[in-house]
Amino acid sequence: xxxxxxxxxxAFGDCDPxxxxxxxxxxxxxxxxxxxxxxxxxxxxxxxxxxxxxxxxTPLVDTHARFVKSASYGDELTIHTTIPEWRTKSFVQRYRxxxxxxxxxxxxxxxxxxxxxxxxxxGIRAVPIPASIRALCA
Amino acid sequence: xxxxxxxxxxAFGDCDPxxxxxxxxxxxxxxxxxxxxxxxxxxxxxxxxxxxxxxxxTPLVDTHARFVKSASYGDELTIHTTIPEWRTKSFVQRYRxxxxxxxxxxxxxxxxxxxxxxxxxxGIRAVPIPASIRALCA
Amino acid sequence: xxxxxxxxxxAFGDCDPxxxxxxxxxxxxxxxxxxxxxxxxxxxxxxxxxxxxxxxxTPLVDTHARFVKSASYGDELTIHTTIPEWRTKSFVQRYRxxxxxxxxxxxxxxxxxxxxxxxxxxGIRAVPIPASIRALCA
Amino acid sequence: xxxxxxxxxxAFGDCDPxxxxxxxxxxxxxxxxxxxxxxxxxxxxxxxxxxxxxxxxTPLVDTHARFVKSASYGDELTIHTTIPEWRTKSFVQRYRxxxxxxxxxxxxxxxxxxxxxxxxxxGIRAVPIPASIRALCA
Numbered sequence: 001x002x003x004x005x006x007x008x009x010x011a012f013g014d015c016d017p018x019x020x021x022x023x024x025x026x027x028x029x030x031x032x033x034x035x036x037x038x039x040x041x042x043x044x045x046x047x048x049x050x051x052x053x054x055x056x057x058t059p060l061v062d063t064h065a066r067f068v069k070s071a072s073y074g075d076e077l078t079i080h081t082t083i084p085e086w087r088t089k090s091f092v093q094r095y096r097x098x099x100x101x102x103x104x105x106x107x108x109x110x111x112x113x114x115x116x117x118x119x120x121x122x123g124i125r126a127v128p129i130p131a132s133i134r135a136l137c138a
Numbered sequence: 139x140x141x142x143x144x145x146x147x148x149a150f151g152d153c154d155p156x157x158x159x160x161x162x163x164x165x166x167x168x169x170x171x172x173x174x175x176x177x178x179x180x181x182x183x184x185x186x187x188x189x190x191x192x193x194x195x196t197p198l199v200d201t202h203a204r205f206v207k208s209a210s211y212g213d214e215l216t217i218h219t220t221i222p223e224w225r226t227k228s229f230v231q232r233y234r235x236x237x238x239x240x241x242x243x244x245x246x247x248x249x250x251x252x253x254x255x256x257x258x259x260x261g262i263r264a265v266p267i268p269a270s271i272r273a274l275c276a
Numbered sequence: 277x278x279x280x281x282x283x284x285x286x287a288f289g290d291c292d293p294x295x296x297x298x299x300x301x302x303x304x305x306x307x308x309x310x311x312x313x314x315x316x317x318x319x320x321x322x323x324x325x326x327x328x329x330x331x332x333x334t335p336l337v338d339t340h341a342r343f344v345k346s347a348s349y350g351d352e353l354t355i356h357t358t359i360p361e362w363r364t365k366s367f368v369q370r371y372r373x374x375x376x377x378x379x380x381x382x383x384x385x386x387x388x389x390x391x392x393x394x395x396x397x398x399g400i401r402a403v404p405i406p407a408s409i410r411a412l413c414a
Numbered sequence: 415x416x417x418x419x420x421x422x423x424x425a426f427g428d429c430d431p432x433x434x435x436x437x438x439x440x441x442x443x444x445x446x447x448x449x450x451x452x453x454x455x456x457x458x459x460x461x462x463x464x465x466x467x468x469x470x471x472t473p474l475v476d477t478h479a480r481f482v483k484s485a486s487y488g489d490e491l492t493i494h495t496t497i498p499e500w501r502t503k504s505f506v507q508r509y510r511x512x513x514x515x516x517x518x519x520x521x522x523x524x525x526x527x528x529x530x531x532x533x534x535x536x537g538i539r540a541v542p543i544p545a546s547i548r549a550l551c552a
Binding site: 012013015016017019022024047073121 | 288289291292293295298300323349397
Binding site for chain 1: 205
């Protein structure tokens with residue numbers, strides 16, 4: 001199973017008045033790690049896949065995160081990303097956010113490959129995962 | 139069980155190139171709704187509780203969110219917040235993010251009441267939930 | 277000259293370890309106030325104007341902000357927005373962020389009405405301000 | 415005059431529905447570049463300087479930015495940071511955000527070294543720039 005690493009420095013402004021990372025920022029970084037995983041696997045940018053496959057991104061369906069230790073500014077975090085499970089129209093993407101040997105938080109997501117809805121201009125819908133993309137990520 | 143409502147407009151910049159809310163923003167709003175819940179119950183700001191009770195906030199331990207429908211800019215969302223469970227050193231806070239009658243996402247969090255760690259200047263630790271705070275939220 | 281008000285509560289997570297608003301958040305709120313100004317004037321959402329006028333938004337060209345007093349969580353801010361100057365392909369949008377009678381910050385922006393570039397799929401270009409939009413904002 | 419570089423990848427979620435960087439994100443990155451400048455010069459973290467010098471950070475007084483070209487996700491930006499001017503209680507910090515040889519945006523800030531206000535627990539005040547810090551940045 002392929003594992004891709006993504007590093008993230010924690011900035012002063014990522015922290016709240018309690019001087020620890022304000023937790024929504026972890027989800028910003030995880031989303032970047034998710035995208036970075038596909039980039040490292042050779043999947044093109046979404047504005048290209050929109051033209052070729054109709055795919056505009058991999059929105060979240062479900063996420064479950066556990067916060068183990070706090071982090072603060074000056075820390076350098078490494079996010080370890082894998083895809084432990086592929087389903088027909090969705091997949092599980094897993095993240096372990098580490099500071100050196102310390103686990104800071106871990107997260108399991110269910111994501112879909114999304115195309116624009118055919119009836120609602122603002123809506124989206126799940127499409128079967130293209131074999132070409134899955135092959136790139138193996 | 140007390141329910142507190144919090145309204146949030148979706149801004150253009152809250153949305154990503156797929157034209158839907160970039161999901162970390164939901165966690166920003168949920169965190170505001172969490173704090174708003176305590177404010178509505180009469181709990182003082184954390185910089186006051188830090189002086190009186192040593193409590194600097196209610197950091198997350200665990201969060202589980204399910205994304206049901208997408209939202210976009212111009213939408214007005216209402217977040218319905220409750221605390222369905224109190225434990226000794228933690229509690230469950232529940233959110234239902236609605237657009238009118240439509241459920242957009244729902245989220246169950248486990249949070250603690252945190253004080254500064256006594257040995258590590260950057261660390262935090264869970265403290266027993268003060269009876270005075272729990273009484274305010276009943 | 278039309279003035280439109282926009283209110284913004286300051287959340288815990290909007291503040292940094294110095295316990296004051298982390299300044300990029302002011303620009304998030306100002307951008308919402310900018311959009312809110314046009315909404316109040318009756319200008320349609322950008323995904324509609326993209327179809328009708330080719331206009332995808334009003335990106336910034338230049339911004340100049342002055343920070344007068346700090347703000348913190350719990351504060352309620354009111355942003356007073358005007359357009360003191362219209363030029364051929366740009367306009368000046370002005371913001372005064374107030375907490376009651378206190379001026380917190382003020383900002384003058386130059387923005388354009390943008391369409392997608394005809395040669396670069398990721399680029400944008402300025403277009404003459406549509407008379408229909410200017411009339412709505414008078 | 416010392417120049418410090420800071421690199422920043424543009425993420426999908428940093429871009430808005432017009433598919434370009436949502437401008438408040440530039441200020442997030444500039445603030446990181448500002449802090450990074452001091453770190454590279456050997457200035458300790460603010461929670462240490464708070465103990466030793468009473469200094470809690472370098473909040474903004476004034477910022478003036480010019481946006482030259484748009485950037486989008488996948489871009490790698492390099493921020494070139496200098497301090498072209500030191501005054502008694504403030505300094506000018508300058509940023510040039512580049513994508514390769516292309517100037518994306520440039521920004522001149524006036525910042526102060528801040529300590530907590532002695533009368534207002536939530537307020538801050540400017541202090542004379544410590545000679546020790548200025549020497550580190552030369």
